[in-house]
Amino acid sequence: MTVSNQAPETKATGDIALAYDDLRYTLEAYRAANDERLAELETRMGGDVVTSEKLVRLDGALDETRRRLDRLALDARRPSLGAGEERDPTVAEHKAAFASYIRHGEAGGLKQLEGKALSAGSGPDGGYLAPSTVESEILRRLSAVSPIRSLATVRTISSGTYKKAFSTTGPASGWVAESANRPQTGTPALAELSFPAMELYAMPAATQTLLDDAIVDIDQWIAEEVESAFAEQEGAAFVSGDGVDKPKGFLAYPTVADASWSWGNIGTLKTGVAGAFAASSPADILVDLVYALKAGYRQNAAFLMNRKTQGTVRKFKDGNGQYLWQPPASAGAPATLLGFPLVEAEDMPNVATDSVSIAFGDFRCGYLVVDRAGVRILRDPYSAKPHVLFYTTKRVGGGIQDFAAIKGLKFSA
Known part of the structure; x- marks a missing residue:
């Protein structure tokens, strides 16, 4: 018996290439036979039986070659056994x-x-507990589709609550001469921030036929099924959640006029018109909102608003007649407003009287998402027979960690 020393990946690639060549040659022969048949129909007012039979045989060979190519491609995508495990x-x-x-x-x-x-x-x-590969795939998908999660800092914890000490007055420091006595620095004002992880659940259903299908990637299927449910709940909670059995959204914190901002509040600017932008130079307030944020936060800042609000600001122009809203520079990139990324979050409120419908800030500094390690799945084949339910839970929390990093635009007089 001859033993091949060829690597499985190389062999699979070679088999696919051979099958593709077979498909190409068979297709060329099929097209030639079909051209011959059409020519016979035009000249003889009827096709030759031999040509028709040849075309039928080539048609069957073409289908068989396509099936073989599809089967080889599918096998190549499966994880290899042994060395690839x-x-x-x-x-x-x-x-x-x-x-x-x-x-x-x-x-x-x-x-x-x-x-x-x-x-x-x-x-x-x-x-x-689901394997780490399932948990990683779920979190990867959530980062791609959850707007706040994609902007915020994300921490993975092993306990039920994440606690963080934060200086509300900045570090105590100063200048001193080389040989002078070092004065005692003032005691920094610290705030302890607590971020409890709340339980988030989804319950995808499957038929036993799907579960029995060996080709179905169960890890991928679970991640796909819970992705939209988790992302929808997280998106709403990170924006406006009240912190009761869910994360606390950044709009759930008290808001104050930015001129009188203090720690524990979100500073806001007013448009000057209840439920609308100003009739004259409406984009000026957006410029003011940008510069209400400290320079250290502006370099990583982004606008956050829903689709309807974005439709309004998309019409704004500067003094030179140039639109302030610009389309994405490349596939997958966000649109920009005044040169800053504009992230669309459908859970942001529509423009209304006293609504904070636009937020601007460095959300990576300003908002923290905590994920407790582990995704749990409970199989339930009884509650919805003949379907099998999978009660999938993960623990997630969130809240503001730096109140100076986020500003809001309030539509009020």
């Missing part, structure tokens, strides 16, 4: 046990693994 045997064992639980409800492997890890809160009532 997870190097950490514990991770591979967890993935295998998790797949068995999701597909067939066999929880013995997960119970044994979580028993070894001395994990608490798992089991039939609380669900089982």
Whole structure:
């Protein structure tokens, strides 16, 4: 028996190339036979039987070659066995046990693994920890579709609450001569900020037929199913959540006129007209909003508003007749307003009397999102028979960590 020393990836690539060549040659022969048939129809007012049979055979060969190419391409996308598997045997064992639980409800492997890890809160009532690959994929997708999460600082924690000390007066410092006595610095004013992680859940459903299909990537399917549900709930909570069983949104904090701003409040500027921009030079207030933010925050700042508000500011021009809103410079990039990124968040309020419908700031400094490590999944095959429900939970919190980094535009007189 001859043993091939060719790497699996190289062999798969070669097989695909050969199948593609076969497809190309078969397609050329098929087109030539079809051209011949059309020419016969034009000259003889009827096709030759031999040519028609040849075309039928080529048609079948073309379909078979396409199926072979599709099958090879699918095999190439699957994770390779052996060398391509997870190097950490514990991770591979967890993935295998998790797949068995999701597909067939066999929880013995997960119970044994979580028993070894001395994990608490798992089991039939609380669900089982999803592999790290599933958690990473869910968080990656949320970062791509959740506007605030994509702008804010994100911390992963292992406890239920993240606490952070923050100086509200800045560091105590000063100048002194080389040989002079060092005066005692003043005591900085510290504030302790607390960010509890609240439970967020989604409940995707699947048929047993889908779960039995070995080609379906279960990890990818779960991430896709919970992505939109998690992103929708997070988006609303990070903007206007009241902090009760959910993160506290930045618009839920008290607002004050920026001239009298103090720690613990969001500074705002007024448009001068209730529920609208000023009739004359409406874009001037946007310039004022930009420069209400300290220079240290402006370099990483962005505008935040919903689609309807963006439709209004898109019409504004500067004194030279140039539009202030500019389209994205490349695929995937945000539009800009006054040269700053404009991020669309549908949970921002529409323009109305006394609404804070536009925010501007360095959200990476200003807002903190905390993710408690671990995504838990509980399989429920009974509540919605014949469908299988997957009660998926993660813990997430959020709130303002620097009140000076975010300013708002209030539509009031």
